Each structure stands twice: as structure tokens, then as C-alpha cells.
Amino acid sequence: MNLKSIHIGKLIHERVNELQMPVDRIEKFLKCSEEEIENMYLQSSIDTFLLLRWSKLLEYNFFRIYSAHLILYAPPANPGTPSKQKGNLPVFRKNIYTEEVKNFILEKISSKEMTVNEVILKYRIPKTTLHKWIKKA
Template identity: 60%
Template sequence: MYKDIHIGHLILVKWKELDFSIERACNFFKISKTDVENMFSQKSLDTELLLKWSKLLEYDFFRIYSQHLILYSPPSKRTNAESLKSKKLPEFRKNIYTQEIIEFILEQINSDEMSKNEVIEKYKIPKTTLHKWISKYSK
């Protein structure tokens, strides 16, 4: 899991994995070869560009950020009453764990980097959920 996200590099990795031609990206974005190559060196990109890369490479680059938030964002200190009064945007549940997150968490435990209790406390994963993962995915 990426704690320090360099989205341009991650796009380049996926790009190379799929073996796309630079001309295809130039045509898709309607920009020069230099501009495409410059995007690979960018630590962050505009959301519209990131959406286009996601479509071109058929990979959800936004999920990298979502998974980062699930694992590393601090818990909310607002009460439910406060949050209900001020909602302007939709709320998304934080407990949607992808396979990558489950594997990351289990790797933390299996490599002795973190104890089960540390994982539960740090990532706010319910104890029963963690035990289900361990019984289901551990070999």
C-alpha cells in the first residue's frame, strides 16, 4: 500500500505493463509526446486527467487514494448529530475493504510488523472482521 502516492509513476508502471504506444496517449489526450512524458513525472494530477488515464488504461487510479484514506485517515471527531446538520456532500462508508487492503493488513500481521491488536486500533477494523480474514485467507 502506498503511503506516499506518486501518481505519475504509478501511471507509468501500468502504462509499461500494458505496453501502450506513446502515440496512442498523444492522440487520446491531444497533446505532445513531451507532455505525456511530463505527466509520468508528476506527483499529482488534476482529477480530469486522472479520470482520462483511468479510462485509457482501464484501471481505477482513484482507488489508490480511496484505499489510502481507508487505511490512514484519522477517525472523525464529529458527532452524528453535527454531521447530519452540515452534510453537503454524500457520505461514503469507510469500511469497504478491497482484496488489496485485506492482503496488506494480513501481511502486516504475518510479517510481525504489527500485532492483531495494533491493526485493530490503528485501522479501526472490527476484531471479528480481522479474525474472519485470518481464518479465510491465511494458509
């Protein structure tokens, strides 16, 4: 899976095919026509409420794909700058590391494309976490 360039419509369509989900069930759940469903498969992005509905219907958390993208490709925060004012949004203590992210990182290390220290600095993965992954691999 290419986490750098996400085409959510294709991923949803893949999951529908995996589950062999009948179109009439999708139509009833999403309250839309077959034509609208086919159109969604062609879209590279989708409304979050609709993505939530797809996630429930297909029993797959599509939002984790975006979380994995953020872990790998979001620019790191500058350690020297003060943190922004705390607001009402929840603060998450831990990143969500999917198997795809772990495999991606471990492949970078095993192929000698990056060193452990480079991974720690670039992707902000805690040293202890990374060493646990390497030990289990």
C-alpha cells in the same frame, strides 16, 4: 506498492508499459502531445479530471490507490465528537479494502508487528471483516 507515499505519474507509466499502450493512442485520447505525457509521468500528483481520463484509458482505477491510503493513514475520527452537519455529498457505508490494504494488514498481524486488536483500533477495520480476512488467508 508504497501506499504511504504515492507518485501517481510513476504508477501511470508502469500501467502504460504493462499494457504496451502506443503513445499515439494516448495522445489522441488525452488530446495532448508526447512531451506533455512524458511530463505527466514525472508528476507526483495530477488533476482529478486527468486522472479519471487515465483511469478510463488504462482500464485501472487509480483513485483506489488514494482510497487505500486514506484507510491506512487518515487520522481516525474522535468517537466522542458529534458528527458534522450532513451536506449534499454522498455518504459511503463501507470502506474500499483493496488487496494491497488486506495484504498490508495481514502482514502486520502475521509478523506480530501488531495484534488483531491493535489493527482494529488503529485502522478502524470491523472485527468481523478482519477475522474473515484472517480465515481466508
